[in-house]
Amino acid sequence: MLEIDRLSWQNRWQARDPMRKFVLYMTLLGIALLTSPLYQCATLLLLIPLTCYLAHVGLTRYLRWLSVPLGFLAVSLLSIAVSFAWSADGMLYSVRLGSVFLGLDKHGLVLANQAMWRSMTALAATYLFVLTTPFTQIIQILKRCHLPRLLIEHTLLSYRFIFIFLDEAVAIRQAQSLRFGYRSLRTGYHSLAMLVGMLMLRVMTRYREMSIALEVKLYQGEFHL
Structure with a gap:
């Protein structure tokens, strides 16, 4: 079981109404997307200790976990902050590259x-939601939102x-490691x-095994949700 999935079953909000948690999540996303950086920063600083407390996480x-997407975020921020121009006027710092300025x-x-x-802030809000909402409750939310059954x-x-x-990948890798399959770069x-x-x-x-099991149970094309 994934660690995040395990924590979602053991948090202090596990028994709360999933729709209330979903409404809170949507509200926090609205704050993250629509307010100024000052309110976003305040919300982030509030969500960090709240999530750690509710999910029993150090x-x-x-x-x-919060630093996982920082590499992708840094590349995106760099592409936003850096610009090309024909003139260095108005730039705080610039480097000339041929006929243009970077x-x-x-x-x-x-x-x-x-x-x-x-x-x-949006990432912190998402962590709060996934760490306090088990997957079965997410399915309940989707049903109560009247999303298509097929979806x-x-x-x-x-x-x-x-x-x-993931289970199969871990099992295969452990078997390979026991046979020294990763002792060098080439063998790795x-x-x-x-x-x-x-x-x-x-x-x-x-x-195929799951399909056979469903046929044995007289699967009629719909899961009981």
Whole structure:
């Protein structure tokens, strides 16, 4: 079981009404997307200790999770803050590249600052929701929002196959490690290629087994949700 999924079943809000948690999540997303950086920063600083308390998560572990997308965010912020221009006028710092200038201007920095706080606050709000809402409650939310039944079933199956995929990948990698499959860079690449090939076969096998089990249970094309 994924650590985040396990924590969602053991948090202090596990028994609360899922729709209330969903409304709170939507409200926090609205604050993250529509308010100024000052309110976004205040919301972020509030969500960090609140999530750690409700989900029984240490601050160090939570900050490590929060830092996962920082690499992607840094690239995005850099592309927003840095601009090209024919003239260096108005730029705070610039470098000449042939006939154009590459540099930072005030408008780009303002946009980058807004994007940073917006992204981090939205991510913190999402962590609060997923760490306090088990997947079964998410299915209840989808049903109460009257989303198409087919979409809910696809969501349920995708969730199920994520665990199948990860279980098989961990089992294969552990078996390879016991046979020293990753003792060098060359053997590591070879083992990784074998893992990918075997993983597809194992997942397809698990899919066929699940299909047979559904047929035995007289599956009529709809899951009982």
